[in-house]
Amino acid sequence: MALANIDENLKIISIDAKDMRWPTSLGGHGSDAMHTDPDYSCVYVTIKTNETIEGYGLTFTLGRGNEIVQMGIRALSTLIVGRRLRDDIYARFDKFWREITSETQIRWIGPEKGVMHLAVAAVINALWDLWAKLENKPLWRLLTDMDPELLVSTIDFRYLTDVITPAEAVEILKQGQKFKQERIDELLKDGYPCYTTQIGWLGYTDDYRRQLCKEYLAQGFNAFKLKVGQNLEDDRHRCRLVREEIGWDNKLMVDANQIWDVNEAIEWMKKLADFKIWWIEEPTSPDDALGHATIAKALKPLGIGVASGEMCMNRIMFKQFLQANALEFCQIDSARVGGVNEILSVYFMCKKFGVKVVPHAGGVGLCEMVQHLQMWDFTSVSCTKTDRYVEYVDQQHDQFVYPTNVKNAHYMPPTAPGYSTELKKDVIAKFEYPNGSEWQRMFKEGIVKHITY
Incomplete structure (x- = not known):
């Protein structure tokens, strides 16, 4: 497996983020001592390329606030759209990851934590989904088959080298x-x-x-x-x-x-x-x-x-x-x-x-x-x-x-x-919030209340 297998002209042309929610609170599903009424939710990312192949990623929430993560992804998209997958991202994945987590203005509202890091996770997950598809492998097999040096090169080791170094990680593999x-x-x-x-x-x-x-x-x-x-x-x-x-x-x-x-x-x-x-x-x-x-x-x-x-x-x-x-x-x-x-x-x-x-x-x-x-x-x-x-x-x-x-x-x-x-x-059509058909039905029937901001 080599990065040379990826077309150097393949690039990202758009990033879409959807607010997806399921009314799991109605059945008590997911309820615990701290989270008594969770609606299992995610922000669902689609990365489109200049070819037909797409990458899908998501990050999980419990309902309210999902729309804030969605806004975070939209803010990050300006840093990513237009980049070439092979040379701008995968060949320097550690540096790309640092760029979007440490952007000089955005980092003030979440340097590697909180809403912005959830947004980063959704985008990064979509990029790995895309890479695995380009290699025609499930992700676990993509990681398993990677050369140790290539896999370790995807990780930003800043703040970690007092505990683990890239050389040690390569040796583990x-x-x-x-x-x-x-x-x-x-x-x-x-x-x-x-x-x-x-x-x-x-x-x-x-x-x-x-x-x-x-x-x-x-x-x-x-x-x-x-x-x-x-x-x-x-x-x-x-x-x-x-x-x-x-x-x-x-x-x-x-x-x-x-x-x-x-x-x-x-x-x-x-x-x-x-x-x-x-x-x-x-x-x-x-x-x-x-x-x-x-x-x-x-x-x-x-x-x-x-x-x-x-x-x-x-x-x-x-x-x-x-x-x-x-x-x-x-x-x-x-x-x-x-x-x-x-x-x-x-x-x-x-x-x-x-x-x-x-x-x-x-x-x-x-x-x-x-x-x-x-x-x-x-x-x-x-x-x-x-x-x-x-x-x-x-x-x-x-x-x-x-x-x-x-x-x-x-x-x-x-x-x-x-x-x-x-x-x-069809799931997206039903459960995208608030306009999906299932949410519209529940609003109309008074099963749940539509909260506006």
Whole structure:
């Protein structure tokens, strides 16, 4: 594989960003202690070229505010439209990434964090989708087949070299060449294990939760996650209920979604420890590396690990979490930080620190994308599946042209070229906000209220 395979005259002629929303709050789907009424949403990017090939990318939100990310993408598009894909972007991907994350005026409202970094992620994801299509490969295979030096050249290592250098990352990939084909064959045969959060939403009834536990056990799942944090006795009740259904040999994780102070998190989890909890996820502010470290140290004697990362804004924060021994499980999110380039750097840091990557997924398109990243990690970086999973929630997959394929609680490797990010055209017509046909119907029938700004 070489950049020479890409036509030097291929360039970007337009970037479109659509506000896509699904009314998941009506069923309590996605509800947790902090986010009580989420409408799963994304800003959906289409990059058009001067040829017929297009790239699709997205970043995930929970509804309100999606339009702000959309505006961020429009601001970035002026820096990108007209660029040649091979020579202006892919051949210097690290520098291109720095240019759009450090633009001298735009960076003031979000230097590698917040709304602008979500906007960057959507654009970068679309560019990787396009690159994979140009090579006629699914993204996981594009990454797996790349020469180590080329892959590492896509990453901006600024602020990271005190922890990981480009030379070290290249050496990690070279070491990963040993038995790589065997791991690829294993992946193609067996897939990659996943756990489910589908049983865990706070808005579900006991009967429905029991039903879901039975269904996912029958599908082969051996790891389950519950939302916690609003009421201790309710949490104990739900943990007891789930343990009655899944038994004590399967894994049970809990997720507080940032609701607690540090000491509160420690005391609360001590009162849930008798349910054999494998990890507590986001026990406090996602920005508090030292707070997470304090919690991790306190809970380690109880056998409870700390997991976090889905709202970690950039690679520098991940670096600090790792330096502070604050995480046993790193939960990168495919639609956050600065897209694929920056996520790759987090994988390399986790490899060096010996921290397990267990990605966040479940929202619109997150499962579709992150499966590619974790499969690359198995083939090329960590080279193991031990105590590693990808999160799975069975929602919105039918909205995509190439949805996830889960068999016996394993993601089966995507085969279609790209990043699995293309939405169906009829889905866009129904759920683009606020003019999609489904939103217009719900406004008219009074099911939901149209909020104007």
